[in-house]
Every structure is written in C-alpha cells, then in structure tokens.
Amino acid sequence: MATHDPSIAVKDLSYKFQDGSEGLEHVHLDLPAGSRTLLIGANGAGKTTLLRLLSGKRLAPTNTITVGGVDPFKDTLEGVTYLGVEWVLNSIVRTDIDVPTLLASVGGNAWPARRDELVSILDIDLSWRMHAVSDGERRRVQLAMGLLRPWTVLLLDEITVDLDLLSRSNFLAFLKRETESRPCTIVYATHILDNLAQWPTHLVHMHLGKVRAWGPLEGFYDQVPDWTSENSRLGELVLKWLKEDLKARGPRNPTNSEAGSGSSGQAKSYGAADGIGGYGLEKRGE
Numbered sequence: 356m357a358t359h360d361p362s363i364a365v366k367d368l369s370y371k372f373q374d375g376s377e378g379l380e381h382v383h384l385d386l387p388a389g390s391r392t393l394l395i396g397a398n399g400a401g402k403t404t405l406l407r408l409l410s411g412k413r414l415a416p417t418n419t420i421t422v423g424g425v426d427p428f429k430d431t432l433e434g435v436t437y438l439g440v441e442w443v444l445n446s447i448v449r450t451d452i453d454v455p456t457l458l459a460s461v462g463g464n465a466w467p468a469r470r471d472e473l474v475s476i477l478d479i480d481l482s483w484r485m486h487a488v489s490d491g492e493r494r495r496v497q498l499a500m501g502l503l504r505p506w507t508v509l510l511l512d513e514i515t516v517d518l519d520l521l522s523r524s525n526f527l528a529f530l531k532r533e534t535e536s537r538p539c540t541i542v543y544a545t546h547i548l549d550n551l552a553q554w555p556t557h558l559v560h561m562h563l564g565k566v567r568a569w570g571p572l573e574g575f576y577d578q579v580p581d582w583t584s585e586n587s588r589l590g591e592l593v594l595k596w597l598k599e600d601l602k603a604r605g606p607r608n609p610t611n612s613e614a615g616s617g618s619s620g621q622a623k624s625y626g627a628a629d630g631i632g633g634y635g636l637e638k639r640g641e
C-alpha cells in the first residue's frame with residue numbers, strides 16, 4: 356500500500372533467530388514522516404536485524420511494525436526500498452554490461468529526470484562497462500539503480516563504504532533533499548560519521564538487540580559537553596555510547612580470572628596462541 360505519511364512505528368518488537376538466540380528485545384520506536392534516522396550501535400548490536408524486519412525480509416510478529424499506519428505483513432508493502440548486503444552482492448553489476456542498460460532495467464526510462472539527476476550526483480560515466488570499474492564506481496552505479504524508483508521509505512544498511520568523501524557527501528545531500536521535497540523517510544545504519552552531523556533528524560542507539568535510547572538529535576547533545584565542532588559532537592556522542600556498551604557487555608573471551616565461575620575454571624580464550632590464527636568462532640545460525 357502506498358504510504359502518504361511514511362512514518363515508522365515499532366511497538367514491543369522482539370525477535371528470535373532460528374537457533375533460538377535473541378535478535379531483538381522489546382524494541383519501541385516512533386520515527387515521524389520526513390525523518391532521517393541514524394541507527395547507531397557496535398558490531399552485532401542488531402541494526403541489520405531491525406532493518407531486515409522493517410523491510411519485510413524477515414517476518415516480524417504481527418502488530419509490531421507499521422509503516423505509514425499500515426502493517427507491512429498484512430498489506431502489500433510498496434515504496435519501501437532496502438539497500439543492504441544482499442543487494443550489494445548482486446552479481447549482475449559485475450558482468451560485462453553497460454550502465455544505460457542497467458539503469459533501464461530498473462525503470463530508468465520511466466523516470467528519466469530522476470535517472471539523469473542520479474547519474475550527475477553520483478558522477479557516473481555512462482560509457483563504463485561494469486566488469487571494468489572500481490569498487491567505488493560500481494557502488495555508485497548500484498546506488499543510482501537502487502534509488503531510481505521513487506521510494507517512500509528508504510532503509511540503508513551501510514552501503515557507502517566504498518564511496519570517496521565527495522561522492523558520499525553528494526549522495527547524503529541528495530537524500531536530505533529528497534526528504535525535504537517529498538513525503539519520504541530514511542533509516543540509515545552506519546559506522547561512518549564523517550560530515551554527518553547536519554544530516555540526521557533522529558538517532559537510535561542499539562545495544563545487544565535492544566534500543567537503549569532514541570529521539571530527535573538535539574535531545575542527545577547535552578551528553579557531550581566538550582566538543583570542538585558539530586561533526587566532533589556527533590562523533591564524541593557515539594564514541595561515548597560505544598565505550599559504555601563495551602563496558603556493560605564485558606569482554607567477549609574472558610580470561611580464567613575474569614570468568615571466575617565454574618568449578619573447573621576452564622573458560623577458554625581462543626586466539627593465535629591456540630594455533631588457529633584468531634579466526635572468529637562464533638556460530639551464525641542462518
């Protein structure tokens with residue numbers, strides 16, 4: 356269903372993975388139409404899990420999510436664009452194909468003005484062939500493809516890592532203009548805060564599958580009394596949150612003395628000393 360008022364409301368959303376582990380716990384959010392929200396949290400905080408649930412890629416419990424007042428699982432969810440890892444890995448953009456053909460395949464001819472604007476903003480060379488471009492150039496074409504169809508809700512899962520500073524800045528400015536010129540809403544999970552201070556209207560701070568805090572940007576800034584620029588203020592705030600989160604979580608692989616429990620005291624810390632080269636051993640269920 357098209358959303359005229361693309362607000363996003365999440366009410367007491369809890370989610371378990373197939374292996375039974377907690378993905379999200381009691382998440383509440385109320386993001387108004389036209390807002391630009393940054394989803395902040397350490398690796399593993401639950402940002403992707405939340406975005407996938409909002410996008411309908413994962414099935415949320417009923418009556419926990421509404422987009423524009425509509426339950427996306429009861430009504431068709433139209434106008435929601437989710438750009439995440441699967442989208443980035445799509446192999447078509449690595450084949451020997453030209454840019455105009457790719458853009459036409461996602462509706463470029465239906466929205467020619469929008470197509471041309473994106474090509475200009477993302478500084479795309481229409482003579483590129485996709486098997487012979489750099490990672491950042493490929494990402495720019497992908498972004499043009501992903502953003503071409505006019506969305507009402509855009510869910511971005513850190514997809515700007517390959518962009519140079521200017522391309523990223525132009526891209527973020529374009530998104531800001533979109534929310535200011537038509538009814539649409541953005542939620543963006545990122546670790547890269549460069550030049551983002553003026554961008555978000557709202558922040559969501561996630562930790563271990565829970566939302567620790569959320570609300571309009573201004574409401575958070577009294578937490579960072581010492582800052583030298585707007586940009587450093589956002590960075591200081593996020594650094595403070597991440598340090599607090601790490602402290603609250605504790606070490607991932609406690610040493611015997613830190614573990615301090617169990618009769619045998621056999622808590623094991625895997626690493627180079629075990630001859631396994633420090634590979635992460637955490638299990639991912641799906």
Ligand SMILES: Nc1ncnc2c1ncn2[C@@H]1O[C@H](COP(=O)(O)OP(=O)(O)OP(=O)(O)O)[C@@H](O)[C@H]1O
Nearest residue numbers: 372374376397398399400401402403404639640641
């Ligand atoms: N399919 C799965 N089954 C079990 N656990 C999972 C699954 N997918 C993710 N997890 C776990 O859920 C937690 C949250 O993962 P998620 O990908 O949402 O984090 P994130 O905040 O997006 O992290 P990052 O910043 O690294 O992208 C992590 O601890 C992860 O290991």
